Amino acid sequence: MTRLQTTLGQFSFDSCVMNASGVHCYDRTELDDLRASKATTFVTKSATLNPREGNPTPRYKAVPLGSINSMGLPNLGIDYYLDYLETVEVGESSPFLSVTGLSREETHTLLRKIQSSSYNGLVELNLSCPNLIGKPQLGYDTEGVNDLLTEVFAYFDQPLGVKLPPYFDLTHFDQIAEVLNQFPLTFVNTVNSIGNALYIEDETVAIKPKNGFGGLGGSYIKPTALANVHAFYQRLKPSIAIIGTGGVTSGRDVFEHILCGARLVQVGTALQEEGPAIFDRLEAELRSIMAEKGYECLDDFRGKLHYL
Numbered sequence: 001m002t003r004l005q006t007t008l009g010q011f012s013f014d015s016c017v018m019n020a021s022g023v024h025c026y027d028r029t030e031l032d033d034l035r036a037s038k039a040t041t042f043v044t045k046s047a048t049l050n051p052r053e054g055n056p057t058p059r060y061k062a063v064p065l066g067s068i069n070s071m072g073l074p075n076l077g078i079d080y081y082l083d084y085l086e087t088v089e090v091g092e093s094s095p096f097l098s099v100t101g102l103s104r105e106e107t108h109t110l111l112r113k114i115q116s117s118s119y120n121g122l123v124e125l126n127l128s129c130p131n132l133i134g135k136p137q138l139g140y141d142t143e144g145v146n147d148l149l150t151e152v153f154a155y156f157d158q159p160l161g162v163k164l165p166p167y168f169d170l171t172h173f174d175q176i177a178e179v180l181n182q183f184p185l186t187f188v189n190t191v192n193s194i195g196n197a198l199y200i201e202d203e204t205v206a207i208k209p210k211n212g213f214g215g216l217g218g219s220y221i222k223p224t225a226l227a228n229v230h231a232f233y234q235r236l237k238p239s240i241a242i243i244g245t246g247g248v249t250s251g252r253d254v255f256e257h258i259l260c261g262a263r264l265v266q267v268g269t270a271l272q273e274e275g276p277a278i279f280d281r282l283e284a285e286l287r288s289i290m291a292e293k294g295y296e297c298l299d300d301f302r303g304k305l306h307y308l
């Protein structure tokens, strides 16, 4: 019998697949759906201090090999998600509360609010939304990440991780990993969408905000996601777990993320298209690959990518 159990910091999970923030996690109804599904846990939509409408529509489009979006962080505000999470038991397992400040001050306000609430589970700090008009992705500013995390860890003592944008240069992996290794992070989640792609149909862009520029997700980005998972697996200290996100549509994709070093695997575009029933399928497909290869648990192959 194959076992899909995994751990992340002090927490353990029955399985290894869950939603990616932004997909099927906007409100109580969607979060309840995830809790009723085979997803092993869930992450909320990234919360800002105040509720946000997000960018003008159309702002999401499914395209042949994935999706393009410029949602602009529509969310119900931190208080809504904290209220919800206060009803969920955090024990051996934990949900993830995703947050993102529109400024450094707002990030601190969010984290202090979490710290003074009764929620004591995992927190994901999103440093990588590419769709905020006029705001850069902090994950690409190594010094900015260093400064922010220095301030955060001066007071924040709950299990915290960061959601990163994709990197494309080995020097950039070295630089950001060196910064991240200085902090008691529980995890890094890699990758967010590939920012500012352009999808064209006939002569026209596919989404309205930013004249069509948006984050690319789905199968287009799997090789980039796997490269980021493995590059961080090679560089981060072992106490920082890796969550792999990007291009997961099948059990084989989950297998590849784990082979590259992921402890949990998140699903975005394919969950949007298929709904929460996808988790049953992914689990069954992963189990059948493991059985065929004679692997009994994820540790049998996690990070054990073969090189030529």
Ligand code: SIN
Residues within 6 Å of the ligand: 022, 046, 069, 070, 071, 072, 073, 074, 126, 128, 129, 130, 131, 132, 192, 193, 215
């Ligand atoms: C969005 O709401 O624009 C997407 C969130 C993200 O990519 O972090």
